[in-house]
Amino acid sequence: MARPRKLPETQTGITPATVNKSLDHLQRLGVVRELTSLKRNRIFSYTGYLDIMNQGTELPD
Numbered sequence: 001m002a003r004p005r006k007l008p009e010t011q012t013g014i015t016p017a018t019v020n021k022s023l024d025h026l027q028r029l030g031v032v033r034e035l036t037s038l039k040r041n042r043i044f045s046y047t048g049y050l051d052i053m054n055q056g057t058e059l060p061d
Helices: 008-012 016-028 047-054
Strands: 032-034 044-046
Touching: 016 032, 016 044, 044 047
Parallel strands: none
Antiparallel strands: 032 044
16 A cells, blocks of 8 residues: 655645745746646756756767
């Protein structure tokens, strides 16, 4: 049986509305990027981290 997912509020004490507002702000600043195009259960990536991880992985010409 799968464990139920914990809501951000129970893990952090921050309401879902505050989490969503903060993520929207970080997205506008270009800090995170939303990957799913969903209204709920969205997945975000930290673009700076992905840029670092992709350095040196380009294929040669």
